[in-house]
Amino acid sequence: MAHAPHELGRAGEAAAADHFLALGYEVVARSYRHGRAEVDLVVRRGAALLVFVEVKTRSSGQYGAPETFVSARKKELFRLAATHLQEEMDWRGDIRFDILALTLLSQGFRLEHFEDAFY
Numbered sequence: 001m002a003h004a005p006h007e008l009g010r011a012g013e014a015a016a017a018d019h020f021l022a023l024g025y026e027v028v029a030r031s032y033r034h035g036r037a038e039v040d041l042v043v044r045r046g047a048a049l050l051v052f053v054e055v056k057t058r059s060s061g062q063y064g065a066p067e068t069f070v071s072a073r074k075k076e077l078f079r080l081a082a083t084h085l086q087e088e089m090d091w092r093g094d095i096r097f098d099i100l101a102l103t104l105l106s107q108g109f110r111l112e113h114f115e116d117a118f119y
Contacts, residue, residue, distance in 0.1 A: 012057025012102045037081035052082045057102045
């Protein structure tokens with residue numbers, strides 16, 4: 001099951017959105033951009049919690065754990081975009097930064113959800 005990297009990423013982001021929907025979250029934005037910063041997925045649970053999700057999709061685990069692929073610079077840009085979206089939405093609830101690591105297997109994605117992955 002070969003995928004071009006961008007197709008794999010899109011499939012991973014769709015699987016991530018489905019995961020959060022199944023948990024009762026509402027999808028606020030996909031591929032939210034602010035300047036050079038991008039947040040793959042923004043979901044919320046009511047008025048209480050807004051979650052900014054970095055989706056990491058790999059075709060195999062051979063390059064190490066996907067959660068190790070978020071650099072300090074990426075985290076900084078991620079936080080900038082998150083701050084901007086909170087201001088745009090006038091968000092008053094809690095926020096959380098999660099990483100959703102997906103590894104493509106023959107039967108679909110193996111999904112690992114890391115809540116509060118970074119601040």
